[in-house]
Amino acid sequence: MVNPLTQCIIKLHEEQHDLEDYQGGVPRWCNGCGDNAILAAVQKLCRDENLAPEKTVFVSGIGCSSRFPHYMKTYGFHGIHGRAFPIAEGVKFARPDLHVFVNTGDGDCCSIGAAHWIHAIRYNMNVTVILHDNHVYGLTKKQASPTSPAGFKSNTTPRGSLLLPLNPLTVTLGVQNVSFVAQAVDWIPELLYDIVSKAFHHRGFSFIRIMQRCPEFLPKMFEPWLHDPGKTLLLTHPDGLQPSADLGRIYKNQLEHDPLDMNRAREIASVEDPIPVGILYQNPDVPCYEDLRGAGKPRTADGIRKGLDAEFDKFTIWPDDESQQRAA
Amino acid sequence: MSDTAQLDRKKQAKGGKAPPAGAKPAVTLPEHIVEVISDSGEGAQRCGQALAGIAARSGNGIWTVEIIPAEIQPPARSVAGASGIRIRIGAKEVTNGGDETDLVVAFNEQVILGRVRAGELKPGATILLENAWRDSRDASIVKSFNEAVAALAKGGFRVIEIPLERECRSLMSDARRGKNMFVLGMLCSIYSLDLQLARDQVALTFGKKDRAIIDTNIKLLEAGFAWGEANLDFKYVIPAEKRKVAQVVTNGNVAIALGVVASGMDICAMYPITPATSASHYLSDCFEKVGGLVHQAEDEIAACAFAIGASYAGRCAVTITSGPGYSLKQEGLGLAVMAEIPLVVVNVQRGGPSTGLPTKVEQSDLLAAMYGGHGDAPKVVMAVSGIEDCFYSMITARKIAETFNMVVVVLSDASLSTAQAPFPRPAFSEDWLAPPLDQSPLPEGAKPYDWDAVTGIARRFVPGQPGGMHTVTGLAHDRWSKVAYDPATNEEGMRARSLKLAALQKSLKAPSVFGDPEGDLLVVGWGSSKGAIEEAVERVRAEGLKVSSMHLRFIQPLPPGIGEIMKRFRKVMTVENAWGDQLQDQLIDSDNRRYPGLTMILRSRYLVDIDCLSEARGQPIKPSNVAKAIRAKLQEGK
Numbered sequence: 031m032v033n034p035l036t037q038c039i040i041k042l043h044e045e046q047h048d049l050e051d052y053q054g055g056v057p058r059w060c061n062g063c064g065d066n067a068i069l070a071a072v073q074k075l076c077r078d079e080n081l082a083p084e085k086t087v088f089v090s091g092i093g094c095s096s097r098f099p100h101y102m103k104t105y106g107f108h109g110i111h112g113r114a115f116p117i118a119e120g121v122k123f124a125r126p127d128l129h130v131f132v133n134t135g136d137g138d139c140c141s142i143g144a145a146h147w148i149h150a151i152r153y154n155m156n157v158t159v160i161l162h163d164n165h166v167y168g169l170t171k172k173q174a175s176p177t178s179p180a181g182f183k184s185n186t187t188p189r190g191s192l193l194l195p196l197n198p199l200t201v202t203l204g205v206q207n208v209s210f211v212a213q214a215v216d217w218i219p220e221l222l223y224d225i226v227s228k229a230f231h232h233r234g235f236s237f238i239r240i241m242q243r244c245p246e247f248l249p250k251m252f253e254p255w256l257h258d259p260g261k262t263l264l265l266t267h268p269d270g271l272q273p274s275a276d277l278g279r280i281y282k283n284q285l286e287h288d289p290l291d292m293n294r295a296r297e298i299a300s301v302e303d304p305i306p307v308g309i310l311y312q313n314p315d316v317p318c319y320e321d322l323r324g325a326g327k328p329r330t331a332d333g334i335r336k337g338l339d340a341e342f343d344k345f346t347i348w349p350d351d352e353s354q355q356r357a358a
Numbered sequence: 359m360s361d362t363a364q365l366d367r368k369k370q371a372k373g374g375k376a377p378p379a380g381a382k383p384a385v386t387l388p389e390h391i392v393e394v395i396s397d398s399g400e401g402a403q404r405c406g407q408a409l410a411g412i413a414a415r416s417g418n419g420i421w422t423v424e425i426i427p428a429e430i431q432p433p434a435r436s437v438a439g440a441s442g443i444r445i446r447i448g449a450k451e452v453t454n455g456g457d458e459t460d461l462v463v464a465f466n467e468q469v470i471l472g473r474v475r476a477g478e479l480k481p482g483a484t485i486l487l488e489n490a491w492r493d494s495r496d497a498s499i500v501k502s503f504n505e506a507v508a509a510l511a512k513g514g515f516r517v518i519e520i521p522l523e524r525e526c527r528s529l530m531s532d533a534r535r536g537k538n539m540f541v542l543g544m545l546c547s548i549y550s551l552d553l554q555l556a557r558d559q560v561a562l563t564f565g566k567k568d569r570a571i572i573d574t575n576i577k578l579l580e581a582g583f584a585w586g587e588a589n590l591d592f593k594y595v596i597p598a599e600k601r602k603v604a605q606v607v608t609n610g611n612v613a614i615a616l617g618v619v620a621s622g623m624d625i626c627a628m629y630p631i632t633p634a635t636s637a638s639h640y641l642s643d644c645f646e647k648v649g650g651l652v653h654q655a656e657d658e659i660a661a662c663a664f665a666i667g668a669s670y671a672g673r674c675a676v677t678i679t680s681g682p683g684y685s686l687k688q689e690g691l692g693l694a695v696m697a698e699i700p701l702v703v704v705n706v707q708r709g710g711p712s713t714g715l716p717t718k719v720e721q722s723d724l725l726a727a728m729y730g731g732h733g734d735a736p737k738v739v740m741a742v743s744g745i746e747d748c749f750y751s752m753i754t755a756r757k758i759a760e761t762f763n764m765v766v767v768v769l770s771d772a773s774l775s776t777a778q779a780p781f782p783r784p785a786f787s788e789d790w791l792a793p794p795l796d797q798s799p800l801p802e803g804a805k806p807y808d809w810d811a812v813t814g815i816a817r818r819f820v821p822g823q824p825g826g827m828h829t830v831t832g833l834a835h836d837r838w839s840k841v842a843y844d845p846a847t848n849e850e851g852m853r854a855r856s857l858k859l860a861a862l863q864k865s866l867k868a869p870s871v872f873g874d875p876e877g878d879l880l881v882v883g884w885g886s887s888k889g890a891i892e893e894a895v896e897r898v899r900a901e902g903l904k905v906s907s908m909h910l911r912f913i914q915p916l917p918p919g920i921g922e923i924m925k926r927f928r929k930v931m932t933v934e935n936a937w938g939d940q941l942q943d944q945l946i947d948s949d950n951r952r953y954p955g956l957t958m959i960l961r962s963r964y965l966v967d968i969d970c971l972s973e974a975r976g977q978p979i980k981p982s983n984v985a986k987a988i989r990a991k992l993q994e995g996k
Contacts, residue, residue, distance in 0.1 A: 345608050
């Protein structure tokens with residue numbers, strides 16, 4: 031006979047997941063690809079939050095980063111180019127009980143899926159969104175993306191791209207109903223994890239733009255920032271990031287920023303050098319679309335029968351004898 | 359059914375006022391077609407819908423056809439701006455809008471000219487025309503009114519001027535807004551309909567408004583009725599049968615929305631598009647009461663993706679659209695096919711291509727529904743043929759979608775979207791509903807695409823099911839849902855997805871034949887033309903011709919037995935409300951003639967030389983046109 035305490039401990043052990051429970055095979059990203067760091071941070075989050083793998087869904091579009099769900103051992107939906115947001119919204123709307131994550135790239139989110147991105151911010155559904163922003167199309171082999179730096183020579187811009195890059199942070203902060211915006215970089219794992227964790231705990235559309243290295247097509251993009259910690263601006267706040275003392279000694283360029291301060295958030299968001307890292311904006315009071323709509327309420331056959339009969343009553347012509355009975 | 363009854367021509371007085379009525383006997387008619395035509399916003403459609411409701415309540419068969427300009431507020435008093443409704447009232451069940459109109463009430467002379475030019479009036483038809491324009495301060499209006507009245511009289515129509523505005527002004531400050539209920543009263547008098555039924559109908563029509571508004575409209579109704587009794591020299595009665603079972607009277611889009619509720623689907627994701635949107639309007643009003651939700655997405659693509667996401671998560675969803683929206687959804691539909699996610703898609707077809715004829719009927723999306731997306735993407739394609747069918751097809755579609763994990767496209771069209779007709783009130787059955795969300799754990803090693811060797815069907819794993827974790831993908835994949843590009847795995851998946859159509863096909867019954875099982879000509883149709891085709895077949899059979907018809911509900915897969923049915927007829931022709939080349943055109947011959955969708959499908963599958971009556975006029979096909987085409991087809995080669 032096992033005593034209740036032991037039983038409890040066994041049960042706890044069984045229900046406690048470890049990293050392997052979230053690892054769905056060996057990623058096929060390039061060596062040095064920033065996606066690997068993001069995957070590690072997210073798997074650690076799942077473990078630490080002890081998310082039930084069967085209740086967790088990663089939804090993605092198309093691109094290098096959108097392979098992400100295949101490398102998780104949860105449910106996943108590898109969708110079509112640009113449409114990760116509406117697919118994820120459908121999942122969350124149908125099943126608010128599921129933990130829903132979105133993995134999207136700069137082409138997927140900011141180009142082909144831009145319309146959905148704007149509206150996803152507005153819906154403010156409770157999903158965690160990871161924008162893997164490597165500033166280039168990788169899967170289709172080096173074309174300029176909306177976030178590519180001006181002058182970038184790619185296969186579609188052989189003489190250098192002419193347009194200034196789109197800034198996903200300022201765009202997101204410009205949409206009414208925005209509730210969470212953060213920026214992370216793949217090369218500071220501690221902060222990447224903290225930011226992903228903050229995003230996960232925010233109830234609403236938590237948008238994280240992650241500066242992500244592409245060693246294949248834009249290998250030198252972030253070199254200056256990697257070599258000079260002063261070019262990274264850490265946003266700190268009691269309600270935001272609180273970097274460890276060790277990290278603080280390396281990244282001395284810090285700014286205390288209140289995530290509720292939208293105007294300051296917009297100013298910080300428009301700074302490209304130094305790269306701001308941390309929570310730019312968080313408003314916990316923005317209502318979620320699925321809550322406003324009352325999604326996920328249970329339905330019963332009897333409820334449908336009654337509802338349907340009430341609707342039919344509006345259009346029904348009763349036979350004479352029956353209508354007399356009804357009048358009586 | 360014989361041609362519609364003609365007015366008694368002997369009583370006609372050309373132009374001018376009708377002689378005052380004495381004791382006028384009501385002429386008994388088997389059926390009649392009446393139209394109410396006005397500028398947009400004058401309530402002609404509400405008037406006609408109410409008239410149809412009253413006639414239906416009296417036990418008559420009815421069918422309504424709305425006449426809708428494409429603009430919200432087209433210029434007033436313009437030929438192109440004609441807005442209104444046709445009501446066909448019959449002693450028996452009515453299944454279509456019929457041929458030409460017998461009686462028209464027109465709120466100005468320009469809108470009636472539009473209908474005359476469109477050839478929609480029967481020769482000698484009676485026109486009840488608002489004559490307030492005669493007293494207009496604008497000389498040009500008076501002039502055009504007089505010219506039109508003269509032209510109509512010259513054209514052989516009986517024009518009776520009616521003082522709508524003058525009569526309404528005493529009852530309502532804004533007479534323009536009250537005319538429609540006055541006309542309703544007048545029409546009730548003309549068709550000998552019960553005034554109390556009419557009062558009830560008006561109360562129902564304005565049910566959401568306050569009592570004063572209902573009372574004013576009932577006064578207008580009564581005034582119109584009294585005016586008709588006192589001033590018109592004709593009166594009809596269309597015998598009605600007592601209803602034995604309860605009937606519901608709705609249009610096709612409302613029936614689709616009710617069908618969505620009845621099917622147990624939980625979510626409708628849509629984007630506004632004519633003529634599909636009214637289904638979602640109705641659903642938005644009633645769905646939440648039973649726990650369902652309508653999501654208006656940011657665009658058609660998002661609506662499709664949202665529905666796919668919801669279905670993937672275990673709540674079967676529907677997306678409702680029309681042609682252009684359907685085109686936009688195509689990539690998403692391919693994803694649902696590849697990932698084997700059940701989905702119901704309704705396409706309320708309109709005229710195309712591009713923006714085409716947004717408010718008018720066409721059946722041109724069949725091939726897009728079957729083959730529209732890239733790659734080999736087997737989908738189920740059904741077509742609704744009437745109002746009742748709109749309701750039940752949604753239940754069937756949901757069941758097929760979830761049984762086979764397939765995309766089911768339901769094709770309706772603009773004419774059914776607004777057409778009203780009664781059908782027996784459905785008795786709710788729990789069998790209609792989806793099974794509860796499956797959250798049961800899966801055994802070790804269970805595969806998310808464990809395709810059955812015979813049927814191709816695999817049990818789908820839904821998020822929340824322990825042990826079923828996998829990532830669905832639009833990429834080619836194996837039984838474990840792992841991305842796989844090798845030839846054998848690719849063909850294994852394609853085979854399974856294709857076999858599901860065959861599995862469904864084996865469960866379908868052969869279509870029934872309307873008329874004798876054999877003869878000289880078989881007419882094959884699909885969609886909203888069913889009523890007109892069968893009426894035409896009845897007419898030519900009455901003339902002694904050996905003609906039958908067959909109407910297809912499933913077009914992909916085609917049900918079994920069609921080839922055998924065709925063999926029993928000397929000739930086969932289709933009727934499609936879609937463009938097909940005409941052999942009279944100089945360049946067109948059998949090598950290059952383009953056929954509409956169904957014709958092409960049937961020709962290729964059954965290797966039968968099938969001809970087609972194809973019209974793309976934006977109007978419902980008239981039974982007389984079908985009858986004419988049948989006679990011509992039988993004359994060929996004689």
